[in-house]
Amino acid sequence: MKRRRNIHSKKTRRSYKMHTCIAAAAAFVLILVMTICFTGRQAKAGNLDTPETDGSAKYYTSYQVQSGDTLWTIAEKYNSTEIQSTQSYVEEVCRINHLSDANQIYAGNKICIPYYQSLN
Numbered sequence: 001m002k003r004r005r006n007i008h009s010k011k012t013r014r015s016y017k018m019h020t021c022i023a024a025a026a027a028f029v030l031i032l033v034m035t036i037c038f039t040g041r042q043a044k045a046g047n048l049d050t051p052e053t054d055g056s057a058k059y060y061t062s063y064q065v066q067s068g069d070t071l072w073t074i075a076e077k078y079n080s081t082e083i084q085s086t087q088s089y090v091e092e093v094c095r096i097n098h099l100s101d102a103n104q105i106y107a108g109n110k111i112c113i114p115y116y117q118s119l120n
Helices: 002-046 071-078 086-096
Strands: 056-064 110-118
Touching: 071 086, 071 110, 086 110
Parallel strands: none
Antiparallel strands: 056 110
């Protein structure tokens, strides 16, 4: 009987070690994935509000699309033509909001739009 108990206890220890290794590997993979995700997001976010070369800073706000709005009319309200052309602004808004078509906005939609403000 003693011998059988030792065999069972060795199996239990091996099983415990195997489960511990699997748990440690899963935790390592989870930490690695989270590190990659958050590091990438921080790098992208850090580039958003960098001062422009003309002494202005870029900020972002949300805008609720009103009936009759187009990205061109929104661009006329928020874009500083000294910074970029209206066409470039519309393209930027499309890129930020993952819009494949500038006509893809509808009344009630909320979109993220950039605006520029002087640092002085």
